Each structure stands twice: as structure tokens, then as C-alpha cells.
Amino acid sequence: MPRLGMEPIRRAALVKATIAEIGRLGSLDVTVSQIARRAGVSAALAHHYFGDKETLLLAAMRHTLSAYGAEVRAGLAAANGNRERLEAIVGAGFSEMNFCRDTIATWLNFYVLAQRSEEAMRLLRVYRHRLRSNLLHELTPLLGEKPKAEAGAEGVAAMIDGIYLHEALHEAPPNPGAACAQVLGYLDLLIGDAA
Amino acid sequence: MPRLGMEPIRRAALVKATIAEIGRLGSLDVTVSQIARRAGVSAALAHHYFGDKETLLLAAMRHTLSAYGAEVRAGLAAANGNRERLEAIVGAGFSEMNFCRDTIATWLNFYVLAQRSEEAMRLLRVYRHRLRSNLLHELTPLLGEKPKAEAGAEGVAAMIDGIYLHEALHEAPPNPGAACAQVLGYLDLLIGDAA
Amino acid sequence: MPRLGMEPIRRAALVKATIAEIGRLGSLDVTVSQIARRAGVSAALAHHYFGDKETLLLAAMRHTLSAYGAEVRAGLAAANGNRERLEAIVGAGFSEMNFCRDTIATWLNFYVLAQRSEEAMRLLRVYRHRLRSNLLHELTPLLGEKPKAEAGAEGVAAMIDGIYLHEALHEAPPNPGAACAQVLGYLDLLIGDAA
Amino acid sequence: MPRLGMEPIRRAALVKATIAEIGRLGSLDVTVSQIARRAGVSAALAHHYFGDKETLLLAAMRHTLSAYGAEVRAGLAAANGNRERLEAIVGAGFSEMNFCRDTIATWLNFYVLAQRSEEAMRLLRVYRHRLRSNLLHELTPLLGEKPKAEAGAEGVAAMIDGIYLHEALHEAPPNPGAACAQVLGYLDLLIGDAA
DNA sequence: AATGAATGAGGATTCATTCAT
DNA sequence: GATGAATGAATCCTCATTCAT
Numbered sequence: 001m002p003r004l005g006m007e008p009i010r011r012a013a014l015v016k017a018t019i020a021e022i023g024r025l026g027s028l029d030v031t032v033s034q035i036a037r038r039a040g041v042s043a044a045l046a047h048h049y050f051g052d053k054e055t056l057l058l059a060a061m062r063h064t065l066s067a068y069g070a071e072v073r074a075g076l077a078a079a080n081g082n083r084e085r086l087e088a089i090v091g092a093g094f095s096e097m098n099f100c101r102d103t104i105a106t107w108l109n110f111y112v113l114a115q116r117s118e119e120a121m122r123l124l125r126v127y128r129h130r131l132r133s134n135l136l137h138e139l140t141p142l143l144g145e146k147p148k149a150e151a152g153a154e155g156v157a158a159m160i161d162g163i164y165l166h167e168a169l170h171e172a173p174p175n176p177g178a179a180c181a182q183v184l185g186y187l188d189l190l191i192g193d194a195a
Numbered sequence: 196m197p198r199l200g201m202e203p204i205r206r207a208a209l210v211k212a213t214i215a216e217i218g219r220l221g222s223l224d225v226t227v228s229q230i231a232r233r234a235g236v237s238a239a240l241a242h243h244y245f246g247d248k249e250t251l252l253l254a255a256m257r258h259t260l261s262a263y264g265a266e267v268r269a270g271l272a273a274a275n276g277n278r279e280r281l282e283a284i285v286g287a288g289f290s291e292m293n294f295c296r297d298t299i300a301t302w303l304n305f306y307v308l309a310q311r312s313e314e315a316m317r318l319l320r321v322y323r324h325r326l327r328s329n330l331l332h333e334l335t336p337l338l339g340e341k342p343k344a345e346a347g348a349e350g351v352a353a354m355i356d357g358i359y360l361h362e363a364l365h366e367a368p369p370n371p372g373a374a375c376a377q378v379l380g381y382l383d384l385l386i387g388d389a390a
Numbered sequence: 391m392p393r394l395g396m397e398p399i400r401r402a403a404l405v406k407a408t409i410a411e412i413g414r415l416g417s418l419d420v421t422v423s424q425i426a427r428r429a430g431v432s433a434a435l436a437h438h439y440f441g442d443k444e445t446l447l448l449a450a451m452r453h454t455l456s457a458y459g460a461e462v463r464a465g466l467a468a469a470n471g472n473r474e475r476l477e478a479i480v481g482a483g484f485s486e487m488n489f490c491r492d493t494i495a496t497w498l499n500f501y502v503l504a505q506r507s508e509e510a511m512r513l514l515r516v517y518r519h520r521l522r523s524n525l526l527h528e529l530t531p532l533l534g535e536k537p538k539a540e541a542g543a544e545g546v547a548a549m550i551d552g553i554y555l556h557e558a559l560h561e562a563p564p565n566p567g568a569a570c571a572q573v574l575g576y577l578d579l580l581i582g583d584a585a
Numbered sequence: 586m587p588r589l590g591m592e593p594i595r596r597a598a599l600v601k602a603t604i605a606e607i608g609r610l611g612s613l614d615v616t617v618s619q620i621a622r623r624a625g626v627s628a629a630l631a632h633h634y635f636g637d638k639e640t641l642l643l644a645a646m647r648h649t650l651s652a653y654g655a656e657v658r659a660g661l662a663a664a665n666g667n668r669e670r671l672e673a674i675v676g677a678g679f680s681e682m683n684f685c686r687d688t689i690a691t692w693l694n695f696y697v698l699a700q701r702s703e704e705a706m707r708l709l710r711v712y713r714h715r716l717r718s719n720l721l722h723e724l725t726p727l728l729g730e731k732p733k734a735e736a737g738a739e740g741v742a743a744m745i746d747g748i749y750l751h752e753a754l755h756e757a758p759p760n761p762g763a764a765c766a767q768v769l770g771y772l773d774l775l776i777g778d779a780a
Numbered sequence: 781a782a783t784g785a786a787t788g789a790g791g792a793t794t795c796a797t798t799c800a801t
Numbered sequence: 802g803a804t805g806a807a808t809g810a811a812t813c814c815t816c817a818t819t820c821a822t
Contacts, residue, residue, distance in 0.1 A: 006781065006782090007781090010781090010782095025310070025311070026307065026309075026310020026311055027223075027307055027310060027311060028222075029224070031815080031816060031817080032816075032817060032818085033816080033817090041782075041783090042782065042783045042784075043783090043816095043817085043818090044782070044783055044784080044785095044818085044819085044820090045781080045782055045783075047817080047818065047819080048781085048782075048783095052817075052818075053816095053817065053818090105310055108303075108306055108307060108310075109307060111303055111360060111363050111364070112221065112222055112303060112304060112307055114221075114363070114364065115220070115221020115222060115300055115303075115363065116220070116221055116222060121364065124364055125364055128361065128364060151377065151380060154377060155354060155377055155380070155381055157357070157361070158353075158354050158357030158358045158360075158361055158377070159350060159353050159354045159357055160357065161356075161357040161360045161361060162352070162353030162354050162355065162356040162357025162358070162360065163353045163357070164357075164360075165306060165353075165356045165357065165359075165360055166323065166352070166353055166356060168306050168309070168310065169306075169309065169316065169319055169320055169323055182346065182349060182350055182353065185346060185350065186350055186381065186384075189381075189384040189385065190384065198800080198801075198805090198806080199800095199801070199804090199805065199806085200805090201805080201806060201807090202805085202806090205806090205807095226790085226791060226792085227791080227792065227793085228791080228792095236807075236808090237807065237808050237809080238791095238792085238793090238808090239793085239794080239795090239807075239808055239809080240806080240807060240808075242792080242793060242794080243806085243807080243808095246793095247792075247793075248791095248792065248793090393784090393785080393821080393822075394783090394784065394785085394821095394822070395784090396784080396785060396786090397784085397785090400785090400786095415700070415701070416697065416699075416700020416701055417613075417697055417700060417701060418612075419614070421811085421812060421813085422812080422813065422814085423812080423813095431786075431787090432786065432787050432788080433787090433812095433813085433814085434786075434787055434788080434814085434815080434816090435785080435786060435787075437813080437814060437815080438785085438786080438787095441814095442813080442814075443812095443813070443814090495700055498693075498696055498697060498700075499697060501693055501750060501753050501754075502611065502612055502693060502694060502697055504753070504754065505610070505611020505612060505690055505693075505753065506610070506611055506612060511754065514754055515754055518751065518754060541767065541770060544767060545744060545767055545770070545771055547747070547751070548743075548744050548747030548748045548750075548751055548767065549740060549743050549744045549747050550747065551746075551747040551750045551751060552742070552743030552744050552745065552746040552747025552748070552750065553743045553747070554750075555696060555743075555746045555747065555749075555750055556713065556742070556743055556746060558696050558699070558700065559696075559699065559706065559709055559710055559713060572736065572739060572740055572743065575736060575740070576740055576771065576774075579771075579774040579775065580774065591802065591803090592802090595802090595803095616794080616795060616796080617795075617796060617797085618795080618796090626803075626804090627803065627804045627805075628795095628796085628797085628804090629797085629798085629799090629803070629804055629805080629806095630802080630803055630804075632796080632797060632798080633802085633803075633804095637796075637797080638795095638796065638797090
């Protein structure tokens with residue numbers, strides 16, 4: 001029985017279901033039907049709201065990215081000093097919510113989607129740019145030299161994503177603490193070296 | 196015009212074409228027909244030799260992995276001392292042949308394949324294990340402590356894979372030199388720190 | 391123009407078309423497309439409703455078997471006395487509706503299907519069991535001895551199926567009357583002998 | 586290494602393999618490759634000798650039919666008197682060699698083949714005609730009246746084929762003795778009734 | 781607002797068959 | 802005499818997508 005104002009509810013449910021199904025299958029080859037079923041609606045409704053599958057995938061991507069972004073911002077707001085803010089940036093990527101099987105598989109598949117979709121590529125580049133930019137902002141005062149800070153930001157960003165990738169091969173559930181420690185260790189080296 | 200002994204030739208051509216097509220489309224959703232066409236044969240022949248698409252994908256994966264492995268071994272054989280051998284290990288991953296669009300896209304998609312195929316997962320874990328093990332072997336004498344060496348190996352491995360992942364977002368062609376320098380910079384920090 | 395409640399209509403049409411096509415080609419090697427075309431729908435719809443070809447074949451089998459069963463029951467309900475009921479049982483198998491080219495070809499192919507499909511085998515065994523059981527129920531009082539009645543039921547059942555098989559070789563259209571008479575003649579011998 | 590005079594050997598092996606494979610799968614949907622493999626030759630050779638699959642199937646049919654015919658003739662030659670000869674005719678159909686799973690499945694599928702192939706239909710009609718004719722020849726003197734003898738021959742033939750058909754549903758291995766006894770019981774009724 | 785109905789397009793896979801050696 | 806090489810032509814099945822209700 002259709003009620004009014006269902007649109008945002010349905011959209012959110014479908015986006016959530018999309019991420020869950022990509023996580024479950026570990027692939028973009030989820031069918032719209034599977035997604036719709038998990039969201040408790042018909043496949044036709046998914047098309048009604050999103051037009052086509054690609055748009056739904058992109059919406060899922062935007063959702064994941066902006067959730068991550070919000071987490072970073074929240075972390076930054078609560079942190080004091082460069083070092084603490086760096087920890088917040090890194091920590092956001094390894095929070096319980098983000099560093100789980102589903103999300104990891106989803107990220108991985110966004111990279112695949114980006115090979116095919118301009119918009120997905122754009123979104124991922126925005127993410128990457130923000131991450132670097134955030135890191136750079138905190139690293140520059142600590143490292144002094146701009147080139148050094150840039151290389152450091154680059155390196156930290158790469159390590160974070162590499163850890164995600166490695167996690168996609170793990171049998172055991174992800175260990176956010178260890179992952180975080182690994183990156184912070186690298187940060188210490190960078191900073192310590194400069195100090 | 197059928198000649199004898201075509202099997203190894205066709206198999207090799209199909210494997211190569213598989214990698215090329217995955218690279219071209221950036222996805223495992225290449226059709227057997229596309230692959231076969233590029234290899235200059237019919238889709239039926241691909242099935243004749245490989246049985247099914249998954250097996251062909253796995254063959255492509257094995258090929259890529261063993262090509263990489265060979266490059267590492269060759270580099271190690273030519274290197275003297277721990278530091279040089281570390282450079283060889285890192286360098287193999289960023290050689291002209293490996294660090295190109297096609298191969299990067301292929302790697303990325305192998306990770307996706309691994310989410311669905313036991314065998315792909317196994318192969319990727321073997322690769323990861325060898326990489327770490329190689330790094331650990333050289334790092335241990337340099338870093339002294341075992342835990343430190345292990346964390347270092349882990350970190351370097353993560354950074355290498357992260358750089359690959361980031362490269363999948365680049366518009367410009369990959370820059371092996373910069374990539375290599377980035378990792379070696381991290382290595383210097385690790386070693387310098389221990390020294 | 392999609393209307394609601396089409397499912398049972400489509401299912402029935404597809405089942406009917408399946409039987410007709412098996413009858414036309416005399417083989418299970420009918421394509422889903424042929425069946426669908428005859429039912430006036432797309433092949434995709436056949437898969438939508440039945441999942442796969444085998445399930446559709448089994449549905450056709452169930453339909454044929456249960457139509458036959460209904461005819462037997464109707465005949466039995468209208469008959470009085472053992473002899474009349476035996477005639478009803480035999481007659482059901484040779485009714486205009488059942489003893490026609492299509493149905494005969496379909497039965498024949500169900501036996502083939504049973505060699506490959508557990509469920510088809512089960513269905514056919516149920517049919518055979520009911521036929522024997524029905525015959526036995528009427529023959530026992532007439533023949534007195536249980537073993538004699540069992541052998542008789544077996545024999546009559548075999549003859550009915552044998553006549554079907556022979557009919558599959560006929561150029562002329564089936565002759566229900568003659569077929570029926572043949573079996574009833576055997577019944578008379580059995581009963582007369584016992585009397 | 587090709588030797589001379591291989592043709593009859595290969596042909597026989599292929600025919601035998603055809604029957605065995607039809608028996609194994611219970612269907613005409615055996616592939617030429619399967620047949621050839623079982624015969625220990627390449628699929629190309631099967632085509633070399635038989636031209637196409639249908640011809641090979643027909644050859645298998647002819648082989649089965651003529652083996653059966655030979656068995657009948659041998660039985661008839663060794664028998665004395667009408668009754669004994671009737672037993673011989675019936676017995677041939679239920680000999681160990683003929684009344685086994687493979688052969689039963691093969692016969693069944695020949696009926697299917699006949700729905701599609703003129704030649705197969707012709708062969709099966711020849712078989713049926715001979716069977717009836719043989720039975721008629723022995724029954725006529727015993728039953729006196731021609732119409733009675735014809736009906737009897739028809740009935741016996743039907744029962745034989747019906748028992749074959751029922752056997753295709755058995756889990757237990759075929760029981761030639763019981764099958765034979767069933768038909769002979771019918772014969773006794775026919776004859777006793779006339780005497 | 782929501783869905784059942786329906787399909788076209790496409791893809792993996794199979795297989796009889798041909799051909800050069 | 803025999804086969805490996807190769808393919809075209811199917812066939813089953815899937816799925817995104819559309820449409821009328």
C-alpha cells in the first residue's frame with residue numbers, strides 16, 4: 001500500500017541493499033532483482049527511482065564515499081593538533097563501520113566500476129584527492145618541506161588503500177587496530193625522521 | 196589450415212588476449228567471444244582448450260602471477276646484498292612490463308575474481324605470501340628484530356599494492372620511477388630508523 | 391499489454407504447448423523457443439515461470455499424468471461392479487483425448503525423460519503403481535487368488551503400455567476401439583478362466 | 586598406426602559403443618565424441634566411417650534388431666512343435682543378452698528415433714511385422730480361426746513390448762524368467778481357451 | 781506508489797561436422 | 802587409416818529494462 005513520502009525511504013533502502021549485495025557477492029555482477037529483493041521492493045521500483053543499474057551503483061558509491069567523508073570530518077572536528085588529526089584521518093578509514101568485509105568488497109568494486117564509468121572515476125578521484133589533501137594539510141607543518149609532505153601524504157594514502165586490498169584476501173575478520181597501527185607506525189617514521 | 200601442435204600456441208594466445216581484454220574493458224565482464232576474436236580464433240576453440248571461462252581467467256591469472264614471480268627471481272639473482280635485493284623485489288613490481296594499464300587493471304580484477312573463486316583466492320594469497328616472505332628475508336638482517344621486520348614487510352607490501360590501486364585512477368600513464376622511489380623512500384625510513 | 395493474474399494462464403498455455411511440441415517432433419529435443427512460440431510468448435517468459443526446461447517438461451508430465459488420473463477416477467465413479475470398473479480403467483487409457491498421436495509421443499518421451507530425471511522416474515512409477523493397484527482392486531474379487539490377480543494386473547498393465555508403444559509405429563491414426571477390445575479380450579480370458 | 590582391414594573392426598566397435606552409450610545415458614543425446622571415446626577412436630573417425638550421427642544410430646539399430654532376429658531364428662530352429670516354437674519366440678526377447686538395462690534403454694530410444702527418422706520407423710515396423718508374423722504362424726494351427734490367431738499375436742506382441750517398457754522403470758535388475766512366464770501365461774490362456 | 785508481466789539482447793557452452801595433415 | 806584443429810549453428814538461460822495497471 002503506497003504511502004506518501006516513500007521516495008527517500010526507498011532510495012535509502014535500495015542504496016543500502018546495493019552495498020550489501022555487492023559485499024555479499026564481492027562483485028558488481030549483482031542483479032537489480034537481488035538488490036530489490038533485499039530492499040523488500042520490486043526490481044521495477046529500483047528502475048523507477050534510479051533509472052538504471054549504473055545510476056544505482058553510483059548512488060551506492062556516493063553513499064559510501066560521503067559516509068566515509070562524514071566520518072573523517074567528525075574525527076577531525078574532535079581532534080586537536082596535527083598529530084591527533086592525522087590519527088583521526090587514518091582512523092576513519094579503519095573504523096568498525098568502514099573496515100568490514102562488505103565495505104572492503106564494495107570499495108574494491110568501485111575501482112572496477114571506475115574503469116568503465118566516467119562518473120565513478122570522478123568520484124574516486126575526488127575521494128583520493130581529499131584524502132591526500134587532508135593528510136597534506138596536517139603533514140606540512142610537521143615535515144616542513146612541501147615535497148616531503150607531499151610524498152608522505154602519497155605514501156600514507158597508498159598504504160591505507162593497500163591495506164584495504166590485502167584485507168580482501170583475509171580469511172579472518174579485519175583487524176582495525178592492527179591496520180591502524182601499521183599506518184601510524186609509518187607516520188611516526190615520517191614525522192620522527194623530520195623532527 | 197590445421198597444423199599439429201597448435202595447442203600451446205593457442206593457449207598462450209588466448210591467455211594473452213584475456214589479459215589484454217580485461218585491461219581494455221577494466222572488468223571481468225569480457226566475453227569469451229571478445230577474447231577469442233582478439234586471439235584470432237573462435238569462441239568455441241577457447242572452450243575447447245580451457246573448458247570454461249573461469250578456467251581461462253584463472254589461466255590468465257596464473258600467467259600474470261608467474262611472469263611477475265619470474266621477474267622477481269631474476270632481479271634477486273642479479274642483486275647483491277640485502278638492500279639491493281629489496282630494490283630488486285620492489286622494482287619487479289614496477290617494471291615497464293608489469294606496471295602498465297592492462298596489467299594493473301588485470302590485477303585489480305583478480306582481486307574481484309578471488310571474492311568468487313577459491314582458486315583465485317588461493318593464487319593471490321600465494322603471491323602475497325611470497326612477496327612478504329621475500330621482503331622479510333631481506334629486512335630481518337637489516338632491522339634486527341623479528342617483529343619490526345614483519346611489520347616492515349607488511350607495510351611495504353601494502354604500499355606496493357596501494358600504489359597499484361591508485362594507479363588505476365590515473366589519467367596519465369603510470370610512472371614506474373616515481374612509484375618505485377616512493378616505496379624505496381619508505382624502506383629507507385625503516386632501515387635508517389633501525390640503523 | 392500486461393494484465394494481472396496471467397501466471398496460471400501462461401503456465402497452462404506453456405504446458406499445453408510443451409505437450410504439443412513434443413508430440414509434433416516426437417522428441418524431448420524441442421527447444422524452449424519452439425514451445426514458447428507456440429504458447430504465444432517469449433522464451434524468456436517460459437524461464438520466468440518455470441525456471442528451466444526440465445521443470446517445464448516435468449510440469450507437462452504431471453499435467454498429462456493427472457489428466458489421465460482424473461479420467462480414470464471419473465470412469466470409476468460412473469461404473470458399477472468389478473467388470474464395469476475394469477472397463478472404465480482400461481477405457482480411460484484409450485479415450486479419444488489420451489490415445490492420440492501427441493499424447494502417445496509424449497508418454498514415450500516421458501519414459502526417456504525418466505532415464506535421466508529422478509522426478510520423472512518417480513512420477514512414472516506412481517502412474518504405474520496406481521494402474522496396477524486399480525486393476526488389482528477389481529481383479530482380486532473376480533479371480534479369487536491373490537497371486538493370480540497380481541499376475542493379471544501386471545499383464546493387463548503391460549498390454550496397455552505395449553499397445554501404446556505399438557501405436558507409436560502406426561501410420562494410420564490410432565484406433566481406440568480396437569485397442570480397448572484387445573485388452574478387454576485378455577481380461578475376459580483371465581476372468582473366464584477363473585470362473 | 587593404421588593397419589589394413591580396420592574398417593569392419595572400427596565399425597563394429599563404434600556400433601557397440603553407440604548402444605552402450607545410449608544405454609548408459611538412456612537417451613539419444615549421446616555425443617559422437619562420447620561414442621568415439623568409448624570405442625577408443627576419434628570422433629572424426631566415426632564420421633569418416635558413418636558420415637553422420639544419424640547413420641551411426643541407424644547402424645546401431647540395425648545391429649540390435651538383427652541380433653534379436655538371429656536369436657529368434659536360432660530358437661525356432663531348435664524347437665519342435667508350435668508350442669515350443671512360441672516359447673522360443675517369446676524367450677528370445679527375454680534372453681539375458683536382450684533383456685538388460687542397456688538394450689531396454691536402446692529399444693526405447695529407437696522408438697523415439699523412429700518418430701524422426703523414416704528409416705528408423707521402417708526398421709521398427711519390420712521388426713514388429715516379423716514378430717507378429719512369427720507368432721501368427723504358430724498360433725494359427727493352435728487357435729484354428731484366423732481372426733483369433735491375429736488378435737492373439739497382436740496381444741502377445743503388445744504384452745512383450747509393454748513388459749520392456751515397464752522394465753525401463755525398474756530399480757531392480759530385469760527378471761527374464763518372470764517376464765517370460767507372464768507372457769507364456771497369457772499364451773496358455775489363449776491356447777487353453779481355444780482347445 | 782508500486783508491481784506483475786513481458787521481452788530483447790546477449791552470453792556461456794555444446795556439438796556435429798569439416799579439413800589438412 | 803586416423804586425428805587434432807577448428808568452427809558455425811544452435812540452445813539454454815540471464816538480466817536490465819519497459820509498460821500497463
